[in-house]
Amino acid sequence: MENEKNFILQEVINDLMDADTSLLGPLMKLNYFGRLIKNQELTDFTSKEIKGYEARDELPDYRKTMQRLIAHVRGYMIEQDVEVPISMLEEPYKTALQKMCVMNGIQVVEKMANEMMEEKKHSEFYRQLPMEMLPSIQPIIEKITKSSSRIFVQSAMTVANAHIFLEIQSNIRTKLLDFVMETGDKFGFNIEIESFRKNSVENNQIINNIMNTTINNSGDGNVLNTGDNNNISNSPKIVKNDIESLKNELRKQGIEEQDVIELAEIVQEEDLDENNNLGEKSRNWVLRILDKSMQGIGKISTAVSANLLATIIKGYYGIDF
Incomplete structure (x- = not known):
């Protein structure tokens, strides 16, 4: 940025158009812009994407994906992995395990995507479940497995498509680009902060409207x-x-x-x-x-x-x- 008197949207656009550039840069710049114009919605969104989300209910849809539940079971002369129908779980596990939620900040998301691309063979992402959840899976295993001996759940994990990490980046990049382009069309691509602040309430309402039709639009x-x-x-x-x-x-x-x-x-x-x-x-x-x-x-x-x-x-x- 030149200084606090102007915010140059073109710099953000250049970052977003380069697919090899980290999204941390444009997110930081737009977070800075939100603070300059005192726009809480823009500041909150960019802060969450930078640092990560704390609550599942505030997570955007593009950070969620369907997942499967796999249990590792053992019994007399039996040891195998079994897919457990999540729909058979009792609440709150049934709802909690239906989708994988990516709460991490953008740098972790990018790191996970890079690791997936480097390994190539691994297109699935695994998360181990805590031991406390295994008793809730045991009754289901007993229903869906056929064995003359007792079978016990030794461990369990959720499995999701690892391409979600690429999808998150793609969604953020296109949403931010859309937002910046529409903001530039409305206010110009070199925004004078002092002039913007003279009509702060009205101008920030316009920014919020643009956010609602670009960034916050669930489709x-x-x-x-x-x-x-x-x-x-x-x-x-x-x-x-x-x-x-x-x-x-x-x-x-x-x-x-x-x-x-x-x-x-x-x-x-x-x-x-x-x-x-x-x-x-x-x-x-x-x-x-x-x-x-x-x-x-x-x-x-x-x-x-x-x-x-x-x-x-x-x-x-x-x-x-």
Whole structure:
């Protein structure tokens, strides 16, 4: 940053557009920006992503993923791993173990993702359960195993798809980019802090509205954009598995034909993940389109955002908003 008089959004954009750059940098810069303009929502969000979350109920959906429960059991001449149906557990374990929740700060998330990529073979993430929970699993094991002798639970662990660590980074990066782009469209990409503070209440309300339609948008509502030139107030209409309707909607947004054709090929070979998030190729495509929009390349609509593009793509898969 130059100093406390100005905040240059372009610096954050540059960090976000470089997929090899840690997200700690742009998160720290936006946390600093939130403190300068005294915006508690922005400060709280960035602080939690930097340091980690303390409570499960405040965790965003992109930090959760479905998981399985595996018990290691032993009996007379028997020793094996058994998958335990989580639905058979009593509360509170039933709810607590349905999804793996990643509470860690962004540096730990990035470290876990890097380790997964380096090892390659390990695409699953394991968490050992405390011994205190084993008695709650024992009755279920007795129901689902067939043995003439008594079988005991020796240990248990949850297993989840380790790609969640990549998904978290992708979600944060696209949400922050969307937020910064819309903030820049509204206030300019070189924000004078003193001028912003003169209308602090009104301006921070605008920032909060932008956050609610970009960062805090869970993807289960309509696409809302706050820029002056926006003309989209609800979800695009895409027919499931209809490539032509997908192409037509992209063309309406000013996407170049070459990019339209590229995405059409991607969606036919790549599916959404188990949490209905975009695949890696689709996410990279979205980032490239936003980069073109930022540089003024082509005739891409000013209303185009990461959320809008994700909505269009998910519409092809039959996910309605």
